[in-house]
Amino acid sequence: MKKILIGGVPEHFNLPWYIGLKDKKFQEKDINLRWKDFPGGTGEMAQALRDKEIDMAVILTEGIVRDIINGNPSSIVQVFVESPLLWGIHVAADSQYQSIPDLKGTAAAISRYGSGSHLMAFVNAENHDWNLQEDLLFKEIKDLEGALEGLPKGIGDYFMWEKFMTKPYVDDGTFRLIGESPTPWPSFVVVARNEVIKENEETIKTILEVINEITRNFKNIPGIAELIAKRYGQELPDVREWLELTHWSQRPMKEEVLEKVQDELLKLELIDRKLLSNKLLHPIT
Structure with a gap:
């Protein structure tokens, strides 16, 4: 076998x-x-x-x-x-940020460099005409569990993850969904x-x-x-x-x-x- x-x-x-x-x-x-x-x-x-x-x-x-x-x-x-994967763009429930333009120049929480959450932050930034060198910062948080723990503590300002997997945490008030960014490919x-x-x-x-x-x-x-x-x-x-x-x-x-x-x-x-x-x-x- x-x-x-x-x-x-x-x-x-x-x-x-x-x-x-x-x-x-x-x-x-x-x-x-x-x-x-x-x-x-x-x-x-x-x-x-x-x-x-x-x-x-x-x-x-x-x-x-x-x-x-x-x-x-x-x-x-x-x-x-x-x-496409529907990436939800999330902030902590009590975050001051209310819309995607507010996130310009803030830190994206990512699982690790080279991950989907890292690469899609670039796609989202390009979609909103941000400067890719100056307007993107990153904090590594390992995975979804890391974001659930870290984002409310200010470890990263926003977090991109598949929106249906994070929906329970939006519903329970841990995250707030402020936008979406679908992948432009399978x-x-x-x-x-x-x-x-x-x-x-x-x-x-x-x-x-x-x-x-x-x-x-x-x-x-x-x-x-x-x-x-x-x-x-x-x-x-x-x-x-x-x-x-x-x-x-x-x-x-x-x-x-x-x-x-x-x-x-x-x-x-x-x-x-x-x-x-x-x-x-x-x-x-």
């Missing part, structure tokens, strides 16, 4: 993997797939891939594109979530270390076939909204809205989409060069 270690954030996007593991769908294909949660997000996962701690990851598109360009020996094998991709692709391409292909079958039918699973609400502490109307907005993918990333991601990262000076698509993509179909 082939053993593959895969990582991802402990969020509702990845519930299809949990269902596949619970129902032993991968074991049926003679694959011992082991899942590891990474609450610290993309930066933490990218480092785990570099350190060979995991073989594969379900990771934010912009973060892994940047890290591969910066030397991560991995490749994108498929898009996982086609729809939100999550599946990546694998190049060494693992070379040695186990057929196994990865089978893993993708299994997860793709689950995501094709995910929204039609009886009681899925109720399961998500219970598992992730969400209100049912919020879950139903999220399900309506979220679209999983079973296809490789298109070269023109990758070009758009690289162009944006280059414009924001988050990368210093672009790579040919075959240095970033390894479609497995």
